[in-house]
């Protein structure tokens with residue numbers, strides 16, 4: 278039996294026995310949809326430095342440059358389709374096994390795959406927010422350079438992407454909702470995250486401290502590899518394809 282076979286079998290047993298399973302995802306789950314991760318091989322930050330683009334200081338210095346980078350990423354997200362992993366997670370929720378998805382991602386692919394209870398810790402790239410009046414609106418299409426930087430349709434002040442940048446606090450409603458889910462959970466399935474961005478990265482430890490278990494699916498070893506009951510180091514699509522053949 279290959280290691281993927283035995284890992285998936287054990288994961289399916291843990292999922293079936295769980296009373297309250299929560300999924301925790303990062304950018305790795307969307308890598309196979311063509312949306313680059315920040316770290317790891319082919320990460321966005323190998324080409325761009327985060328402090329030049331995803332910080333309040335970068336936006337204050339050069340909002341147009343930051344908006345151009347976001348417009349490029351919005352284009353990637355609009356062209357992307359949910360992966361096998363996103364769809365499997367939605368199906369596990371439909372089956373009543375997964376109760377919530379807590380994601381660090383800003384791409385909305387979980388919702389497009391059909392997940393209902395999704396908590397976005399870092400906001401959404403498909404939403405803009407006015408820097409003056411706080412008005413928020415959905416972004417429906419990729420903007421041309423001439424339309425940037427976006428301005429508020431209500432008060433015409435400068436708008437920004439409604440995402441959490443480095444050094445900014447998480448939205449309190451998402452933060453509390455996530456703490457609630459991890460406190461209730463007896464199993465967390467972690468998918469495609471290095472786990473280094475805080476406070477998100479430490480949240481699965483709440484479940485662990487309460488006596489719950491972790492399943493860790495990530496291309497390379499990460500901070501959960503030593504503490505998870507099961508770790509699969511490979512592509513999330515491979516893992517979920519095998520897992521779902523055992524769950525259906």
Ligand code: NAD
Nearest residue numbers: 303304305308315316317381382383384469470471496513
């Ligand atoms: P990260 O870049 O730190 O880690 C991603 C992890 O995914 C890496 O360890 C990598 O080995 C793994 N990975 C890559 N391809 C994979 C695959 N096919 N299957 C399984 N694992 C794979 O990302 P992070 O932990 O999410 O933290 C960075 C921050 O970046 C987050 O706050 C998030 O908001 C933001 N981000 C989001 C998106 C998105 O929404 N799609 C994209 C880039 C960055």
